[in-house]
Amino acid sequence: MAEGTIDARLDLQGISKSFSNVQVLNKITFKCLHGEVHALVGENGAGKSTLMKIISGVYRLDEGKLMMDGEDRLFNSPREAQAAGIAMIHQELSLAQGISVMENIFMGHLTNHPLGLINYKDLASRTLKLLAEVGLKGVRPEDIVSDLSVSQKQLVEIAKALSLDAKVIIMDEPTSSLSMIETENLLSMVQKLKQQGISIIYISHRLEEVFQISDRITVLRDGISVGTWRPEEVTPAKIVALMVGREASETLPVFHECQKDLLLEINDLSRPGKFANINLSLCKGEILGISGLVGAGRSDLALAIFGVESKVQGSIKVQGRLITIKSPADAIKAGIALVPEDRKLQSLFLGMTVGENIVIAETEKNHSFATIDRKKELAVSNGFIEKLKIRTQSSQQKIEYLSGGNQQKAVLAKWLLCNPQILILDEPTRGIDVGAKEEIYLLIQDLAKQGVGVILISSELPEVLRLSHRILVMREGRMAGELERSDATPEKVMLLATGQNE
């Protein structure tokens, strides 16, 4: 390669890593230059996050060498890596829920006062500047993190990484929960950081982004580095082929007309402070997309339909019958399922096995003292592991040790197993790789064909446009408009979402 070692900010040589005798990284060589945006791509479970966690001091490498600015380094903790100028935005959000935004951003370096006193005024003003930089509006420095939406939390994580004045910033799927506008903003911020000479390692399953901003792209497959290319040397299709190790077959988008039988009717649903006067209807076999910006109230609406939020006014009818949903259990009984947006906080039982995570909602339908049929559970969960290609040692593996995308697949499996009539998906493909995404799209369309009504909330506009029969757009807790499939375009959706059409 042309670039000499002097230019390399980070130089990884022959890195290997195993977890309980399973080799996850195999002699990886990876170089990141000064002021370079280096994208890292690969299938779910390829080892991207693990490699980054080695750089940022979360894991120790088994074998190999980590050089920074030409020096041999070994970080024993994230703190040491930070001190050396490496900041990482983790794939799973890791903010402290109970404290304020500013305390989270500056955690670990709140003050350098000799007595440890904190100047909150100064902290708040520095926080405001960072929040503006990442484009997070409507959040105050003193707001408590647990009150923020997932995408807002994501932006706070990014602000936190910026606050470290790092030389290298690792971004592990930073846009997986961001909508178009926030993503654009993030990408231009990455450009600015790059101009300041900061190196960025950028992990994403959204290849358009990768091609838009990266100087070089490295592909990982099964813990092996397949190679590094400049974006102009390859195409997205070629990258996908390199990721999966074979030519990807183009699946043609199929589409079917939905039936006209009304499945779900929502009248005048409101939740003070979150959303107001929402009306919507969903037919059998229909896929209804809901689009909108961060904080538009889409996830709150989903939670309200599912019986999580209290103080909800308005009525919900399922198949023409008025029903009261006071808890998720009621919703499930009415045939509704919800895949919530934040898998770590709202879905996963980290200490339990993959199998237990898959069957938990389904078994809850039995009476409480029912005994567990282990054989059946094993068969069922193995079925899903195969069907969704969940990469795990076995169904008895703790779900904590699965990669992000594979955890997401297990969460999907949990709700598919419940055979819902109405399936609400909130960012269903968050963190899922390109190939698996296609398969999940087919799965969703297949369910719809069988008569399931699907509400699809997604910040990925292409996903919504491709799958939905109709698209509702929300803005600031209200319905901003409705678009039929035939006349929905990205521009029209964005106009409604931002309110610039008025």
Added chain:
Amino acid sequence: MGSEIMNKAKYRSPFKMFKELGILLALLALCAGLSIASPYFLEGTNLINILRQISVIGILAVGQAFIIISGEIDLSVGSVLALGGVVAAEVTAKGVDPILAVLIALLVGGLAGFTNGILVTKFRINSFIVTLGMLSVARGITLLITGGMPISFNSVASFLGGGYISVIPVSVIIMFAIVMLGHFFATRTVMGRNIFAVGSNKRAAELSGINVVKVKLINFTVMGILAALSGVILAGNLLSASPSSGSGYELDVIAAVVIGGASLAGGEGSIIGVLIGAALLGVLRNGFVLLNISAYWQVVAIGVVIVAAVGLDQLRKH
């Protein structure tokens, strides 16, 4: 694709395979040591004596394990125990059928536990605080009932605490029955698994349709019933119900649960582990008596064992 990587995954360290193994080995080592140090240790009467002594803590620890696995804690077990014993004795003394009196005591214990549960779930008060309050209230009521004096408890129901079937004390049989039932419940029923789920991630449990309030209410109520039952056993053993019985038991019970591998953060623990934990504490106590070591050292040693057991468990996990 990744199958090649995955196939290597079959090997699992035996240490991780059976997570109670470490503590079981510790118990066996202690027993081996004691049997060398004292010829009496392995005698049948001594072993049965140990079992009888741990039966009350063992029963309480099963209930406490479920509570701790669900992410809560119950500090009131010792006081509810005393209340249960005293109610059974007092009601019997009033001329009520002794069996019925025991059932009334269990009901009172269940009510105390249910109250804990309501305060924790509906009023959202931290269980540490709620049960600290109940610890005081239940003890106070016990003192009010008895006027501070023990009440004689000598009826057919004393059989639960003092009786034998062949050479085995009835209380030991009760303990094993409850441990077995608890183990089955924890590992084979939907409700048992839901308890783990609630402790592991309460929010996710709710969103999976699990009735978190119900899970916790059942847990606290069962704990109350088990505490009252322990009180009846203890009173039956001594033929008298003392208002001060069971004080300080909460710490032994929690110790047995955490030594047995449960995490105070919730979501983790096992009933078999709890039994081994209780046995370890019992054997340790017995050993001090046999070896004629000052009871004060025993207090020190138990503290060390609790911290060491949990510390070793952490090492095992990482």
